[in-house]
Amino acid sequence: MTTNYVLDDFDREILRRVQLDARVTGEDIGADIGLSAAAVQRRLKHLRKLGVITAEVAVVNPAAVGQAMTFIVGVELERERVDMLDAFRVAARADPNVQQCYYVTGEADFVLIVTAKDMDDFEVFTRRLLFDNANIRRFTTNVVMARDKVGTVVPV
Known part of the structure; x- marks a missing residue:
């Protein structure tokens, strides 16, 4: 992760949501936190690029x-x-x-x-x-x- 980048409240809320369900849509997240779906997708892409999000997987019992x-x-x-x-x-x-x-x-x-x-x-x-x-x-x-x-x- 880049040490210069500081997560804001939107990033933190997006991370909370995708950690619980990686299939949640940008539209659903955006509607809940007050961002457009496109803004959520841009932030997710940026968080992946930075290495904050390292994988999106299915958890198997x-x-x-x-x-x-x-x-x-x-x-x-x-x-x-x-x-x-x-x-x-x-x-x-x-x-x-x-x-x-x-x-x-x-x-x-x-x-x-x-x-x-x-x-x-x-x-x-x-x-x-x-x-x-x-x-x-x-x-x-x-x-x-x-x-x-x-x-x-x-x-x-």
């Missing part, structure tokens, strides 16, 4: 597509050299089971949010991404019992 289990995995690396960190990042980004990957402080170096069909599928994942990686010192796994809140909306 993992269980509805056979990914019934979710895991929170803490990963501790043997070495934290930049090339080793980057190699793990690349592998985590490329793995279809990894939904989120965070480089963190604390006991773990990375925290992953992982989905799997079942425990067997999760074991295949751990072998592929974790056990086969010589730079993984250890990892811990928490099984998610319930998805009480999963969000993508950022307060603006």
Whole structure:
């Protein structure tokens, strides 16, 4: 995002609306906030160009597509050299089971949010991404019992 650009109240309201429903029309937003549909579309285009809006996607219920289990995995690396960190990042980004990957402080170096069909599928994942990686010192796994809140909306 450009550091010189300051969001105004119209931008913030547009962002609130499209975060809840990316299919909302410029006409609907404009009618609610007092702008023309064309002005809303210009602002959306500008927010995309700046990188404020990074994607517009459909959020899929993992269980509805056979990914019934979710895991929170803490990963501790043997070495934290930049090339080793980057190699793990690349592998985590490329793995279809990894939904989120965070480089963190604390006991773990990375925290992953992982989905799997079942425990067997999760074991295949751990072998592929974790056990086969010589730079993984250890990892811990928490099984998610319930998805009480999963969000993508950022307060603006």
